[in-house]
Amino acid sequence: MKIGLLALLTVVAVAHAERPNIVLVMADDQGWGDVGYNGHPFVQTPELDAMAADGFVFDRFYAAAPICSPTRASIMTGRTPIRSKVTSHGRYMRPQERTIAETLKAAGYATGIFGKVHLGSGQPGSPCNPSGMGFDEWAVGLNFFDNNPYLSHNGKVERRKGKGSAILIDDTIAFLEKHKDGEKPVFAVAWFPSPHSPHEEVPSGPALYKGKGKMVAYYREITLLDQQFGRLRRALRELEMEQNTILWYCSDNGGLNEETSGGRARKASIYEGGLRIPGIVEWPAKKLKGRSAVPVNTFDMLPTLLSMAGVETDFPHPLDGVDMSGVFDGTTAQRPRPMGFWGGFQSGQSTKSDAILKAIMEKQQAGEPTPHDPLRMKKDVDDFPQFPEDSATGHAAWNDWPWKLHRINKKQDEVFELYNLANDAMETTNLASNPEHKERVERMKKELDMWMRSVVRSINGADYSEE
Incomplete structure (x- = not known):
């Protein structure tokens, strides 16, 4: 591919x-x-x-x-x-x-x-x-x-x-x-x-x-x-x-x-x-x-x-x-x-660089097959698990300067926060429930959601085609 x-x-x-x-x-x-x-x-x-x-x-x-x-x-x-x-x-x-x-x-x-x-x-x-x-x-x-x-x-x-x-x-x-x-x-x-x-x-x-x-x-x-x-x-x-x-x-x-x-x-x-x-x-x-x-x-x-x-x-x-x-x-x-x-879409994976490379070096010096195959050679890059397109795990944000909308998903709860970064660089005053910004919040929610769906399609493999 x-x-x-x-x-x-x-x-x-x-x-x-x-x-x-x-x-x-x-x-x-x-x-x-x-x-x-x-x-x-x-x-x-x-x-x-x-x-x-x-x-x-x-x-x-x-x-x-x-x-x-x-x-x-x-x-x-x-x-x-x-x-x-x-x-x-x-x-x-x-x-x-x-x-x-x-x-x-x-x-x-x-x-x-x-x-x-x-x-x-x-x-x-x-x-x-x-x-x-x-x-x-x-x-x-x-x-x-x-x-x-x-x-x-x-x-x-x-x-x-x-x-x-x-x-x-x-x-x-x-x-x-x-x-x-x-x-x-x-x-x-x-x-x-x-x-x-x-x-x-x-x-x-x-x-x-x-x-x-x-x-x-x-x-x-x-x-x-x-x-x-x-x-x-x-x-x-x-x-x-x-x-x-x-x-x-x-x-x-x-x-x-x-x-x-x-x-x-x-x-x-x-x-x-x-x-x-x-x-x-x-x-x-x-x-x-x-x-x-x-x-x-x-x-x-x-x-x-x-x-x-x-x-x-x-x-x-x-x-x-x-x-x-x-x-x-x-x-x-x-x-x-x-x-x-x-x-927060997925958790990380431990990579102990010195320990892994030392083990490989010792095998190379001994003329033996190197360890960590196939895990460290390719890991899971050939796998294309299909994430649901409406996935929203973790914490996402949409920065449409100077406005920044947060979408925070914890278990069954979904929270939105809106900040004006030009006036509030420390993101202390949440304006998401302010009626003055209702239209802005709804527009940014839709834009963020559309972007998140495109990201999920990408990780699912939609961007790649056979030669």
């Missing part, structure tokens, strides 16, 4: 040398307010602050989901992650999905991914490993990792010595060095395992924070992350790749501290604190600079980046993302369509 990519892809006639390099960097559990440039009371992030000063900042950048794996799938596909079967953490992305890496590879890019992926397998031969997602080279963990991690390099598992966040930047820089003088532009993905718990990595030199208490290890890893991101940004300059490189930084979901999450609640919540994240873009050749409050989502990254790179393609699947590149020059002053969010 894999759709023929080359048969469907058309590429704008732009010379490879003129196409920009693209580098995507993502933190794991960093909240909107957990950066200096957004006014954190004590955490200092001088590297991210410098990028914010030099580049373009999204004030309302959203993760497509309030937890890690689904947001990663949204970046890969440009779609609400439930459509691709990534309903929660640890769920594999279906190989039938068309990814941004596949599209850019077909357009002539060298593709690499490094760090935490958490979307599938690290074993060779799996359609759910990064090769199956369109990456030429990869060195990845299956979930978060800390010091001295086990990582799979193109399917061969190795124990690496050092700080995990530094190792992935080492690998990313090595990939950039390999291709800097080549004929192909570069698409590199560097996804940090920090500042996810258990927060065992520590920064170099004196700590750039003065906080105390239970969150201190979390903030310490944010300092480490900032230092390593600075290394990558400097490497782009040293390799003379900076000018024609789109560098995009974000997080995968809201932070761990509600006080600095940028909204109500924190990671794992469909309220703003679980979804609002840092977002910065830099492209010196195009002099991207400024700040915008127009809402942008991680599933917008795929169509936006393809537009910026001059790559056209007809996607066979419905995209939730839209091209938001007009925000950079002010031609897009508002979001053209609402954003849907849906959490």
